[in-house]
Every structure is written in C-alpha cells, then in structure tokens.
Amino acid sequence: xxxxxxxxxxxxxxxxxxxxxxxxxxxxxxxxxxxxxxxxxxxxxxxxxxxxxxxxxxxxxxxxxxxxxxxxxxxxxxxxxxxxxxxxxxxxxxxxxxxxxxxxxxxxxxxxxxxxxxxxxxxxxxxxxxxxxxxxxxxxxxxxxxxxxxxxxxxxxxxxxxxxxxxxxxxxxxxxxxxxxxxxxxxxxxxxxxxxxxxxxxxxxxxxxxxxxxxxxxxxxxxxxxxxxxxxxxxxxxxxxxx
Ligand SMILES: [Zn+2]
Numbered sequence: 297x298x299x300x301x302x303x304x305x306x307x308x309x310x311x312x313x314x315x316x317x318x319x320x321x322x323x324x325x326x327x328x329x330x331x332x333x334x335x336x337x338x339x340x341x342x343x344x345x346x347x348x349x350x351x352x353x354x355x356x357x358x359x360x361x362x363x364x365x366x367x368x369x370x371x372x373x374x375x376x377x378x379x380x381x382x383x384x385x386x387x388x389x390x391x392x393x394x395x396x397x398x399x400x401x402x403x404x405x406x407x408x409x410x411x412x413x414x415x416x417x418x419x420x421x422x423x424x425x426x427x428x429x430x431x432x433x434x435x436x437x438x439x440x441x442x443x444x445x446x447x448x449x450x451x452x453x454x455x456x457x458x459x460x461x462x463x464x465x466x467x468x469x470x471x472x473x474x475x476x477x478x479x480x481x482x483x484x485x486x487x488x489x490x491x492x493x494x495x496x497x498x499x500x501x502x503x504x505x506x507x508x509x510x511x512x513x514x515x516x517x518x519x520x521x522x523x524x525x526x527x528x529x530x531x532x533x534x535x536x537x538x539x
Contacts, residue, residue: 297467298344299458301438304355307340307376308456308467309525310369313405314339322404323368334365341372356437360446360469360525361453362388364402371408378410379434381445384452385414387497400450400495415443415454425457426512426520446471446509448502449495457520464520470495472506473526478513482506 297308316323316336324334341351351373358379359367370378388401417430425431425442432443440459446468447453455468473492476483484492496502513522523530 297456297458297465298347299441305344305349305353306356306358306437306441307344307354307373308358309360309366309469310357310372311340312336312365313369313372314341315371315404316368319404323402324364325399325402328364328399339372340369356434358434358441358443358454358456359384360455360467361450362406363400363450363470364405366469366525367405368402370405370410374408374410376411377413377436379413379415379437379443381443381452381454382414382416383447384450384454385412387451396495417445426516427508428512431457446505448498448500448505450497463518466512466520466522468509468522468524470525471502471509472524474524475527475529477506478510478522480510480514482510 299306299308312324312334316334316339320326320329320336324336328334344351344354352375354373354376356379357370357373357376359370362380362384370376388406393401413435415432415434423429423431425444428444428446430445433439434441434443440461442457444455444457444466445453446455449470453469453471455466455471458465458467472478474484474488493499509522512520521534523534
C-alpha cells in the first residue's frame with residue numbers, strides 16, 4: 297500500500313526488493329526460492345517510479361512484520377524511517393536462528409542499517425480501534441494512519457489502518473492470507489491452511505486476531521475495508537474499486 301500525503305510518500309511493506317535478483321542466495325535463500333518460486337522482477341521501488349515519483353519521495357515505511365517477502369525492499373529506500381513493532385525487531389535480533397527463522401528473517405536485508413522507529417504495547421489503556429487494542433499513531437505521521445497490533449504470524453506483526461476520509465482501509469498483512477477466512481463461515485484451501493499452520497509463531501494469538509477481524513468485517517463492513525498481503529481475490533476487488 298502506498299499513501300500519498302503532503303509530507304511525502306508512505307509505503308506499507310516492501311516485497312522482496314531489488315536485491316533479490318542481484319544476490320538471491322543471501323536475500324531470499326535457495327530453500328524458499330525452490331519451494332515458492334516467487335516473482336521477483338517487479339520490485340516496489342520500480343513500481344513507485346513507474347507512478348511518476350522518485351524513490352526518495354518515500355520518507356516513511358511501515359512494516360507489518362519483517363519476513364523476507366515484506367522487508368526485502370527496505371534497502372531500496374535507505375533514507376526512509378521504518379516504523380516497526382518492537383517485538384518484531386526483538387524477534388529478528390534473537391539469535392541463534394532455527395531453520396524456520398533462517399527462512400523468514402534474512403540479516404542481509406537489514407545490513408544497510410534501517411532507521412527504525414519503534415512501538416510497543418505499554419500503557420495502552422485507551423488506544424482502542426473497533427475492538428483492537430494498543431493501537432498507535434505513528435511518530436511524525438498524520439493521525440489518519442494507525443498501527444494495529446495483530447500478532448500471531450510473527451511476534452510483532454501489525455496491521456495498518458488508514459482513514460481515507462471515505463471510510464477506513466485496514467491492511468492486515470499476513471494476519472490472514474485468504475479472503476474466505478473472514479467470511480461468516482470461514483474457509484480456506486487445505487494447502488494454504490497447512491502453510492499458515494507451519495508459519496505461526498503464536499497460534500492462539502493468530503486465531504484470536506482472525507476472530508476479531510471477522511467480527512470487524514461482520515459488524516462494520518460499510519466503514520472498514522480489510523485486506524491482506526497475499527490474497528489475489530482481495531487484490532482484484534480493490535483494483536476494481538480503485539479506492
Ligand atoms: Zn508474507
């Protein structure tokens with residue numbers, strides 16, 4: 297998600313980034329390349345430029361989490377401030393990595409020294425947003441943009457809510473990955489279900505947050521549009537609606 301506002305561009309997540317094709321072994325790793333065969337030739341920095349902007353116009357980046365398919369493009373915007381949940385940075389810093397962590401967090405992607413701006417969940421008594429707690433405004437950014445903790449997939453996973461002036465958008469990152477999961481009767485293809493299970497770090501929190509997201513859609517459908525990082529159906533619906 298790219299947000300244009302008076303002080304510059306704000307990007308939410310960055311994909312694999314340009315270095316994924318330059319140094320795939322470090323950046324992505326052969327294991328994941330073989331398993332998922334990701335499309336690497338439309339890096340987000342090029343997409344920003346194709347819209348007529350310079351990549352240096354991106355002053356702020358909010359990351360839903362630091363998995364390699366979301367953080368790989370940070371290096372293409374080295375001057376940007378990167379807004380991240382503290383628990384996610386802690387998870388990246390915790391060594392040694394086991395096999396699963398080696399697949400999801402790639403130290404090479406942080407080698408340029410991102411300018412982190414961090415958030416935690418202390419003294420969160422009144423920071424509620426549609427039933428979600430510890431919701432934060434972001435340092436130096438407009439109040440229409442909120443960080444919404446949605447842990448489970450990773451320890452510091454968040455969503456990003458945006459008040460467009462004509463309803464809210466909630467980018468839910470990888471809090472879920474298939475549109476059917478937010479239906480009244482949730483459904484999901486078996487393969488996606490197995491994948492989700494294999495990448496949970498806090499399963500009960502992931503399940504609880506999906507229930508909150510389902511409640512949000514059921515009760516506030518006309519006010520909030522929720523979407524996730526990896527659902528092609530949601531992507532096509534949003535593209536058709538041109539929000
Ligand atoms: Zn992802």
